[in-house]
Amino acid sequence: MKNVPLATIERVAKYLRCLNRLSEKGIKVVSSKELAEHTRTSPEQVRKDLSYFGRFGKTGTGYDTQKLSRKLERILKAQKKWNVCILGAGSLGSALARYQGFKDTGYNIIAAFDNDPEKIGTKIGQAEVYDIKNFKEIVKKKDIQMVILAVPKEAVEEAEEIISKTNNIRGILNFVPVTIKLKTRRKVAIIDVDLAQKLYILSYLIKRGREMT
Amino acid sequence: MKNVPLATIERVAKYLRCLNRLSEKGIKVVSSKELAEHTRTSPEQVRKDLSYFGRFGKTGTGYDTQKLSRKLERILKAQKKWNVCILGAGSLGSALARYQGFKDTGYNIIAAFDNDPEKIGTKIGQAEVYDIKNFKEIVKKKDIQMVILAVPKEAVEEAEEIISKTNNIRGILNFVPVTIKLKTRRKVAIIDVDLAQKLYILSYLIKRGREMT
């Protein structure tokens, strides 16, 4: 397998989601053209992206929805079950714990952490809320590898500290509009989701009359 | 102004975020190197990005934090006040209405819409909750141009319908993991935020040991 563009990976994730929706609806076969329409890209792009990983289609017909879905899951390592926790059980953290888009993915949000005694011991969706003091211990016990970071800005340093010390954690989805810095040698993947940035881009696109993803 | 890469726009939005944080802290001057560190990119990239729009720096010194911030706001049309509403006042919608990252941006979330009578008439953060039936009317009256879409999957079609009919709306930030299609000729910018996709990418990055944004 050659060097796959990251942009391809991002689209593959979209294809996967789309395929799952289609197969829920009972659609067995899909063409690159259809897949492209659902994901705002071009048919050539779809075919090119998939061609990095193998030949999955039937000429003249298209792709078997379910088969392709399984292939893509494997590519994204999404067939594995990932245990995810949420750090910060405020309104955003709680909403993310309940987010319907995680349903039917391999990602299970099984714990949330907060320092508010009122919240500790309660449940949000599937996730039990624990005292943040027990982060390391519970992350280990429950084999959690990803954190969704949704604490208030002021608590970021503390969160960095705790995550740095917890060797299990290998990825962070960060909703706090601050650049987070870990004090650790080990590699931790970080994806920032900055919603204000999205709105900035949206206003730019409006001015330019474009569409994007 | 030449043809500016979209990738540049995305980074510019990050620079802006970062500059505002720095000037809050009282930092007056910043170099491309520093800005790059805060936004996980390279100094050359920062300078190149900015050079699309003009010359903002002082050689040997760096950039005036506040001045640059104002310039970038203008570029992104973010100096304008945008009125934003939320469609769907469930847990995600409510959390977004309260999202701290929108503070100190030009984006004001001034209304939310739902069909739950229990919610209508209440307030979430700054936003009053209205009956979705009055969407068009209130959007017009309040001069709202952007929608944050956070309804359940099942309600997407209805939402598409309503938005299509409301000429004011020019941009959508979509949190529903579905490709939305408007029945209108006018241009509406759409940005999809798919959180499950982010987790897919995160697991891919973990496997590859990389970092990104």
Place this chain on the structure above:
DNA sequence: GGCTGTGAAGGAATTCACAGCC
């Protein structure tokens, strides 16, 4: 010395165009 700004070079990603298959 330390920084910006920018053409030029290089590298990456997308689109084209067509061969091959059912």
Place this chain on the structure above:
DNA sequence: GGCTGTGAATTCCTTCACAGCC
């Protein structure tokens, strides 16, 4: 005819390297 798969061409984006300035 309708579709996939893929080298080749093109477009887009990033990095390099250095001129110019304080």
